[in-house]
Amino acid sequence: MLRKSYLIALTFWCICNMQAQEKIWEVNLKESLYKVGWIEQSNDGLILAAGAKGFMALNNNTGKVVWQNEDLKSVDRNSFLNIPQLPMFYIEYSSLLGKSRGLLMNSSNGDILFDTQEEEYRIKNFLVIPEQAMILFEMIKDKTRYLMKFSLETWEKEWIAPVGENKLGLLKKVLGNPSFIDHEPQFDRQGNMIIGIGDDIYVLNPKDGSLVWNYEAKNKIKALVYSPINNNLYLGVKKSNRLVIFDPATGEDITPGKLKLRGYMIDLVKDDDSDNLILLESEGFNLIDPKTNNLLWKKSFKIDPLTEVIPKGNDFYAIGAGEKLGLMAKVDAEGKKVWDAKIRGYAYYNSLTEKGVMYISTERANIIDYTTGKDIWKKDVKFRSIPAVTYDWQEDKVIIFEDGKGYKFDLRTGDIDLFAENVELENVTKKTPLEAEYIENTGYFLFSDQHVSLLSNKGKLVYTDYYKEPSSNNTLFALGNLAGNALGVDLDIEGSIENINMLTDLSNGVYRQTLDQNGARDETSTTFGLYVGSGQGNMQTVLETTRTRYFNSKQTNDHQFIVAKNRNESAPTDHAIYMVNKATGKIEKEIGLLDKTPNYLVDDIDNRVFINENNELLSCYGF
Incomplete structure (x- = not known):
């Protein structure tokens, strides 16, 4: 009775003080699931609810049960993988015998697409490869690694192949990276799949998963690059100054003599201006003639440590980013230095403009003149942290904000205001x-x-606001994607790595990108569709949908959703979900919460919020 009175009071307060957002439906799942541990939304919009008595999917428009599986009790939320762009997900649960099982399921009807059964496979990661009409799943059984090919045409498992003993490093465990693949699949002219794991190369036949050939290096593989120009495979190994070249069809070593490097190979990229290959080494770089695989320069140009080479015409701009002091050098087509310039701090962003090479480091930002190697801006722009970045398409400028200052940067000319x-x-x-x-x-x-x-x-602050987080250890929010950790260097600089990614994308003409579950800050199901095939007029549609959902602080085009401590001291709840208008900063809607760490979802397409409270009450609000 007391609880009922509390809910009535809460409802009355919501109607009077929340501008009457609509509660579309409410379902108490105590009888069917007993306790709802968590909810998620599938790519086709259904609400997935996991409980002590089973697992179910509800229609997001009505709250009615679409399907239910009473055998799937206490599904582990940490195992949940929503496969981007597909009505498909993976979960793990414990059977009555106490053994864990993994299931790949069709979210639209609850069909089980793959069941580990008693074989004790565990899916740890996956990679969707539309051009090969497949999903490649990484699995572990005992201490052995396995790859599973799942067809996007038949929606069935095609094969499972072992790929050595699992040796997941401590760093990956700490960072929560479940993938054991270090170098993602590449496909040669014969269609064979090339993968690098630790110190091993595996070349598999994608039709049946059979091993074509395998190579074990003496140390960890640092670079594994297949070149379609000459159908060769290039290998760089840690602590080895020798470049190894393979015939990908047979695994034969076809290296012309001994190609000695400065340090070890870290990458190989194509030079679009000359069709040569740029060989990036840990302490310098060189050029490779793809016809002969010979080095074009007698000695690699030395710069230690080398982090990036940017080709421009017949010249190259090499950047060595040390943690406290970096170096940039202009190198001509013969491998000779034209000029070099020191850069204070760690240069985490470099880009070509009309006037010169722009860089942003942990201490300063400037443009280095192509001809002289001198700074163009008379006064450095200094950033204490990684700046927030966006693109103003109306002005065709990159907007940079940091430490109370806003800049408009023209990527083409290099002008900054x-x-x-x-x-x-x-x-x-x-x-x-x-x-x-x-x-x-x-x-x-x-x-x-x-x-x-x-x-x-125009530079005027329209509004600014802070919403106090509901709990210092709130599990709703993922850990911040801080740049120092993401870059793998010890930097005295903070900020989101997404801003570095944004700067890089903008430099390459990408003004918007869809982030997904494989490393993105937001979880985005899909804003387009998934199609498989060769692209020669025979593309097959797998799924088309336009629903996007978000994790952490939820976003939509016009509003930001934030969970915070309630600002209304007289409110019957201590916490609330606020829907904030981005243009005005005003709270347009709010929902009082019974939990301070609720499990909630935002459906951008239908403008709805789904809330799981007290592990039994599932509510849908429309805005």
Whole structure:
């Protein structure tokens, strides 16, 4: 009775103070599931609910049960993998005998597509390869690694192949990276699949999974690159100054003599201006003639440590990014130095502009003149942390915000203009992983999980706000994707690695990208479709959908959803979900929460929020 009265009071408060957002449906799942441990949304929109008495899918529009499996009790949330762009997911659960089993399921009807049964396989990761009409699953059984090919044409397992003993490193375990594949699949002219794992090369026949050939290096493989230009496979091994070249069809070593390097090979890329291959080494670089595989320069150009080479015409710009001091050098077509320039700090972004090479380091930003090697900007732009980045397509400028200052940067000309300064954001420090988003005809939305601010395109702060997080150990929010950790270097700089990714994408002409579960900050199911085939007019549609969902602080095009401590001290609940208008900063809707760490989902397409509270009450609100 007391609980019923509390819910009535909560409902009344919601109606009076939440601008009357609509509760579309509410389902108590205690009888069918007993306790709802977690909810997720499948790529086709269904709400998946895992409980102590089973596992079910509900229609997101009505709340009615679409399918239920009473055998799937206490499904492990940590095992859940939503396969991007497909109505498919993977889960693990414990059977009555206490043994764990893994299932690949069709979310639309609950059909089991693959069952590990008693064989004790565990799916750890996957890679969707549409051009090969397949999903490649990484699996573990006992201490052995396995690959499984799952067909996107038949929706059936085709084969399972062993690929050596599992030796997942401590770093991967700490970072939560379940993948054992270090070098993703490449396919040669015969269609064979080439994979690098640890110090091994595996070449498999994709039709049946049979091993074509295998090679074990003396140390960890640092680079494994297949070149379609000459149908050769290039191998670089840690602590080895020898480049090895294979015939991918047979595994025969076809290296012309002994190709000695400065350090070891770290990458191989094509030079579009000359059709040569650029060989990147740990301490320098050289050019390879793909017809003969001979090095074109007698000695590799030395720069230690080498992190990047950017070709431009007949010249090359080599960058060595040390943690405290870096170096940039212009190198001509003969491998001779034209000039070099020192860069203070770690240069985490480099890009070609009309005037020169722009760089952003942990201490400064400037443009180095192509001809002289000198700084173009008389005064450095300095960043204390990785700046928030977005693209203003109306002005055709990259917007950069950091430490109270806003800049408009022209990627083509290299011109940079300060358009905002002394901007004070609420409770934002250099450690805040701040990100940015362009709002058409409005300005620049600056945000993190708990921060929202808007800067006009003229540099005026329209609003700034901070929402106190509900709990210091709130499991709703993923750990911040901080740049120092992501780059693998000891940097005294904070910020989101997504901003570095954004800068890189913008430099390559990519103004928007869809992030997915394989490493993205947001979980995006799909905003397009998945098609398989060779691309020669025989593409087959697997799934077409346009629903996107988000994790952490949820986003939609116009609003930000934030879980925070309730700002209304007289409210019957201590926590709430706020729907904040990005353009105005105003709270347009809010939902009082019974839990301070609820499990909730946002459906952007249908403008709905799904909440699992007290492990039994599942509610759907429309906005």
